[in-house]
Amino acid sequence: MLKDLFRKKRKYATIPSTQAKKEVPEGIMEKCPQCGTIIISKELEKNLKICKSCQYHFRMSAPERVESLIDQGTFIKFNTELQTEDPLEFPDYLQKIAGDRKKTGLNEAIVTGEGRLGGYPLILGVMDARFRMGSMGSVVGEMIARAAKQALEKKYPFVLFSASGGARMQEGVFSLMQMAKTSTVLERLNQERILFISVLTHPTTGGVSASFSSLGDINLAEPGALIGFAGRRVIEQTVRQKLPDDFQTAEFLLKHGQLDQVVPRHELRDRLLQLLEFHAYRGNED
Numbered sequence: 483m484l485k486d487l488f489r490k491k492r493k494y495a496t497i498p499s500t501q502a503k504k505e506v507p508e509g510i511m512e513k514c515p516q517c518g519t520i521i522i523s524k525e526l527e528k529n530l531k532i533c534k535s536c537q538y539h540f541r542m543s544a545p546e547r548v549e550s551l552i553d554q555g556t557f558i559k560f561n562t563e564l565q566t567e568d569p570l571e572f573p574d575y576l577q578k579i580a581g582d583r584k585k586t587g588l589n590e591a592i593v594t595g596e597g598r599l600g601g602y603p604l605i606l607g608v609m610d611a612r613f614r615m616g617s618m619g620s621v622v623g624e625m626i627a628r629a630a631k632q633a634l635e636k637k638y639p640f641v642l643f644s645a646s647g648g649a650r651m652q653e654g655v656f657s658l659m660q661m662a663k664t665s666t667v668l669e670r671l672n673q674e675r676i677l678f679i680s681v682l683t684h685p686t687t688g689g690v691s692a693s694f695s696s697l698g699d700i701n702l703a704e705p706g707a708l709i710g711f712a713g714r715r716v717i718e719q720t721v722r723q724k725l726p727d728d729f730q731t732a733e734f735l736l737k738h739g740q741l742d743q744v745v746p747r748h749e750l751r752d753r754l755l756q757l758l759e760f761h762a763y764r765g766n767e768d
């Protein structure tokens with residue numbers, strides 16, 4: 483037939499791209515959830531876990547975050563001896579904690595300590611979403627409160643990175659009490675005029691967004707981070723309205739006055755340094 487004359491013959495067989503993309507060797511390559519680009523894991527780590535094609539910010543673990551910010555060799559961890567208990571005798575809770583400890587090498591869903599950033603001393607806390615989804619139990623709350631007390635005693639600024647699913651279900655009301663405990667100690671920092679910077683990363687939700695992570699003198703967030711209290715579906719059912727597509731993103735919250743700035747990860751260290759410099763107490767320099 484005539485149309486066959488114009489049909490190009492393929493010389494090679496092609497592999498459907500969806501099939502090719504499925505076969506990503508684990509640990510060596512990672513696929514960007516936003517644009518689908520396959521990235522070599524080591525390249526991704528070098529680029530602070532940001533996709534070079536679309537700037538998607540992959541999650542960072544607490545140790546990776548500390549390394550990306552703190553002057554080498556200056557970080558001293560606090561309270562790694564604190565152990566989670568099982569106050570409600572929740573089924574399998576302690577086994578799950580043991581599993582997460584093994585997987586992450588952390589004692590709980592947060593790392594706290596003191597160190598220096600560009601030479602400026604600070605107290606730093608970084609939540610880790612790999613550990614029980616970064617949920618806040620008694621130990622997480624206690625470690626934040628103790629870190630804040632160190633900031634009070636030493637008069638160092640306190641910088642806290644959130645990444646959390648909220649209060650920890652398995653500790654019930656003990657988890658909820660951490661909201662009050664952390665908020666109280668942060669109020670003491672406020673009274674003593676000690677700088678507290680909160681950095682909200684993906685995701686920061688539930689009781690964490692409703693307590694310490696929204697209480698910064700300065701509240702920063704990473705691009706695209708999900709930040710909110712209740713889930714979209716629950717709110718839509720309650721208010722019986724369709725919510726905007728960008729609802730509960732860092733950009734949406736910035737637009738509505740809930741955040742001070744959305745800072746891409748590449749600029750975050752410099753921005754923190756700038757803020758520390760700006761607020762540093764220089765004593766009598768005469």
Ligand SMILES: [Zn+2]
Nearest residue numbers: 514517533536
């Ligand atoms: Zn991407």
